[in-house]
Amino acid sequence: MGFEGAMPEISLSINGAQVTGTVEGRTLLVEFIRETMKLTGTHTGCDTSQCGACTVHLDGKAVKSCTMLAVQADGAEVTTIEGLAPEGEMNPMQQAFNDHHGLQCGFCTPGMVMRAMALVAENPDPTEAEVRHGLEGNICRCTGYQNIVAAVLDGAKALRG
Amino acid sequence: MxxxxxxxxxxxxxxxxxxxxxxxxxxxxxxxxxxxxxxxxxxxxxxxVDLNRVDDLAGIQVTGDAVTIGAMTRHAVVAASAEVKGAIPALTVLAGGIGDAQVRNRGTMGGSLANNDPSADYPSAVLGLGATVTTNQREIPADEFFDGMFATNLEDGELIKSVTYPIPEKAGYAKFPNPASRYALVGVFVAKTAGGVRVAVTGAGQDGVFRPAEVEAALSADFSAAALDGVTVPADDLMTDMHAAADYRAHLIVVMAKRAVNQANGQG
Known part of the structure; x- marks a missing residue:
C-alpha cells in the first residue's frame, strides 16, 4: 500500500514531459521542481504557505507547491511557469502582465500568472471582484495589485480571443 | 522538515x-x-499516513433531510457543488471562503475538523447545524466533538470518515476574515432547524468554536437581524491577540450574526 523504502520513486508529467525521480517522503514538490528538475521559475517566497509565489498547476488546478509533498504529485500532470512559454514566446497572460507592468520586483509574478491562468480556465470572463477574490492566495509586496488585476482582466480577454 | x-x-x-x-x-x-x-x-x-489516495473518504451525498460529505472532500469541491448549494447554501458560502483558491484546491473538511483551529470555518458549520461526525469507530454528535483549542474528542488513530449535516429550514454564514490569512477573525454560523435555532461562533473563543447563548435566545424569539439590535455578547472568554481585542471580537459576533441571518433570510 505504501512505499517499502524510505526513498519513494515518483513518476509524473512536468510541462508535458514524463519524468521520474527518487525523493524522500518529506521532499516538497517545490524542492523537486527547483532542485531536481532545475526549473527555477517557480519561486519560494515565504515557505509558510501564504504568498503563493510557488503556485503551479496540479492536474489543471492551482496549488502551492511548497505545501505539497513531491510524492503526492506521483502520477499527476504538473505545469510550471516554464510550461506556459515552451517556445520562448510569452503566452497572452504573460504578455498582459508585461503590457500593464503588473509587477515591480517580479518575484511573485510566476505565481500570479499561474494562478491567473487557472482562474481564467475556470471563469473565462471574470469581474474585477472575482479576480481580486481569486488572487487572495498570492501576495505582492511591491505593487498594490492594481496593475496585476488590470493585467489579469486583459489577459483573460486575450485568452477568450 | x-x-x-x-x-x-x-x-x-x-x-x-x-x-x-x-x-x-x-x-x-x-x-x-x-x-x-x-x-x-x-x-x-x-x-x-497520507489519506489523499483513499478514494472512499471523498464524496458528497444529499438525501431529503441531510447532506453527507466525505472527510477528504476538498473545499473547492464543496464550494462548487450544486447539490450542496441546493440543500444547504450556507455550506457552499463557507467552503468558498476558506483560505484562498490554492488552499481550497487541497484542503479538506476532515482535516479542518480534526485540527480544530480556533479560527477555522468548518467547525462552526458542524456545531451550528448540529451535525454528526462519523469515524471508523463511532458516530460523534457535534456538541461532543470539539474539546477546546486545537483539540477534539477523537481518540489516537481514530479517523473521520464523513460528516452528516441535517438540512435546516434556513442557514447562513458570515465572517470577518483576517486580511492577511483569511482565517476568521470572527465567523458566525446561524441555522433555523426543526429542533430550534443554533448559532456557532468561530475565531473568537478561547476554547475554540462555541454557541453564544445570548444570540441564540434572541434569534429563537425572532429569526431576524433586527432581533439582535442591542444584544451583547460577554467578552470574558474571548481571545485577545495582535489582530483584535476581546471586546472587538464580542462586537463583531453580533455584526456577523446579523449578516448571517440576513443571508439565511435571503436578504443579502
Whole structure:
C-alpha cells in the first residue's frame, strides 16, 4: 500500500514531459521542481504557505507547491511557469502582465500568472471582484495589485480571443 | 522538515492499520496546515499516513433531510457543488471562503475538523447545524466533538470518515476574515432547524468554536437581524491577540450574526 523504502520513486508529467525521480517522503514538490528538475521559475517566497509565489498547476488546478509533498504529485500532470512559454514566446497572460507592468520586483509574478491562468480556465470572463477574490492566495509586496488585476482582466480577454 | 516514513494507503482500513502499526503516526489530509506545521518542527511524527489516495473518504451525498460529505472532500469541491448549494447554501458560502483558491484546491473538511483551529470555518458549520461526525469507530454528535483549542474528542488513530449535516429550514454564514490569512477573525454560523435555532461562533473563543447563548435566545424569539439590535455578547472568554481585542471580537459576533441571518433570510 505504501512505499517499502524510505526513498519513494515518483513518476509524473512536468510541462508535458514524463519524468521520474527518487525523493524522500518529506521532499516538497517545490524542492523537486527547483532542485531536481532545475526549473527555477517557480519561486519560494515565504515557505509558510501564504504568498503563493510557488503556485503551479496540479492536474489543471492551482496549488502551492511548497505545501505539497513531491510524492503526492506521483502520477499527476504538473505545469510550471516554464510550461506556459515552451517556445520562448510569452503566452497572452504573460504578455498582459508585461503590457500593464503588473509587477515591480517580479518575484511573485510566476505565481500570479499561474494562478491567473487557472482562474481564467475556470471563469473565462471574470469581474474585477472575482479576480481580486481569486488572487487572495498570492501576495505582492511591491505593487498594490492594481496593475496585476488590470493585467489579469486583459489577459483573460486575450485568452477568450 | 524532519524525516518521517511515508505511507500511502488506498483504503480507510489500511490507513488506520498503518497508523496503529507506527510508533508515532499522523494522518495527512489536505496538508494545508500539517505541512507548514511539519516544516516548523511543531510536530515530528515518525510516520505520515497520507489519506489523499483513499478514494472512499471523498464524496458528497444529499438525501431529503441531510447532506453527507466525505472527510477528504476538498473545499473547492464543496464550494462548487450544486447539490450542496441546493440543500444547504450556507455550506457552499463557507467552503468558498476558506483560505484562498490554492488552499481550497487541497484542503479538506476532515482535516479542518480534526485540527480544530480556533479560527477555522468548518467547525462552526458542524456545531451550528448540529451535525454528526462519523469515524471508523463511532458516530460523534457535534456538541461532543470539539474539546477546546486545537483539540477534539477523537481518540489516537481514530479517523473521520464523513460528516452528516441535517438540512435546516434556513442557514447562513458570515465572517470577518483576517486580511492577511483569511482565517476568521470572527465567523458566525446561524441555522433555523426543526429542533430550534443554533448559532456557532468561530475565531473568537478561547476554547475554540462555541454557541453564544445570548444570540441564540434572541434569534429563537425572532429569526431576524433586527432581533439582535442591542444584544451583547460577554467578552470574558474571548481571545485577545495582535489582530483584535476581546471586546472587538464580542462586537463583531453580533455584526456577523446579523449578516448571517440576513443571508439565511435571503436578504443579502
Amino acid at each position: 524532519e524525516e518521517f516514513t511515508y505511507t500511502r494507503p488506498a483504503t480507510a482500513d489500511d490507513a488506520t492499520g498503518a497508523h496503529s502499526a507506527a510508533e508515532d503516526a499522523m494522518y495527512m489530509a489536505g496538508g494545508q496546515t500539517l505541512i507548514p506545521v511539519l516544516k516548523q518542527g511543531l510536530a515530528m511524527p515518525t510516520d505520515v
